[in-house]
Amino acid sequence: MTTNLTEPRTCSVARTLEIVGEKWALLAVREVFLGNRRFDEMVRKTGAPRDTMTARLKTLVAAGVLERQPVSAHPPRFEYRLTQAGLDLYPVIISLMQWGDRYLTNGEPTPMVLTHSCGHTLGAVTTCSSCGDPILARDVRPTPRREKDNDL
Amino acid sequence: MTTNLTEPRTCSVARTLEIVGEKWALLAVREVFLGNRRFDEMVRKTGAPRDTMTARLKTLVAAGVLERQPVSAHPPRFEYRLTQAGLDLYPVIISLMQWGDRYLTNGEPTPMVLTHSCGHTLGAVTTCSSCGDPILARDVRPTPRREKDNDL
């Protein structure tokens, strides 16, 4: 019973996907990054069913990715804003977008251009925080850690 | 009819998620990155229903993310391998993992440690390919592009 690297693997990718992996969740987050913080806008820009959008926003708020704030009391109006955790999802959005730009544009121009404050069109490179080099899968060695099984 | 920035927004994030956004898809890819290239292994390590795994692998192969290769003809056995497009999903996996490590570990150690070839534990930073600075959402200005609508 010592080879207990649990069988459905415990993994941060899986945990993250439990929150942002449901349909429409990341598109809602994308819209907030693009400045569309209101329910109806998100519905329109993503194409998600209102019902589903409601459910996703609830999950995202509960998970601490978004905050729901009233912006007007008297026509009761709300905004969804990114928390720090939400802002930290930017690399996820960017890398998904980058991949789509690379492999799914079918020769046509990319649907959206991002301009970085340095003045150039944004290209994202995921780098190692220690050495600064771009991260390639073959340069990374994974070591699963034992579950804290109650072995005193 | 000129304000045609299409209503369900055309977007590379959405396009990418159509391929890798279904349940279990990215976990299957994760397993291949971890070296588990066989059907049964992926089922065991992810916990996905066999049925669903079959469907996901078909989609991923059709999309050019994975390749299904026979590794033995006579007990008929197969391996799923990453194509270049698949390898380029590494930043997506890494950034999802990093977020989970940061926000979903509940004080406990991270379930997996990645060691970079530089000798240090991997921390990923998404940087601008032009200036090298870490990318923050507030430093990026998005410009949607007009659909190629058949004007003129």
Add this chain to the structure above:
DNA sequence: ACCAGTAAGTCCGATAACTGGACGTACAGG
């Protein structure tokens, strides 16, 4: 030859999730 085991799926009935649209409520503006 027979039995057990493994790999890679397929098949199935039950449950859960998503879908599109109608509807409700609360207000503003004319």
Add this chain to the structure above:
DNA sequence: CCTGTACGTCCAGTTATCGGACTTACTGGT
């Protein structure tokens, strides 16, 4: 009073996912 907008909820129909049993094709032992 009537229209319009924002933010949802509700519902019935469709689709997806679930877990487990089953199939096919072998290998290796006894």
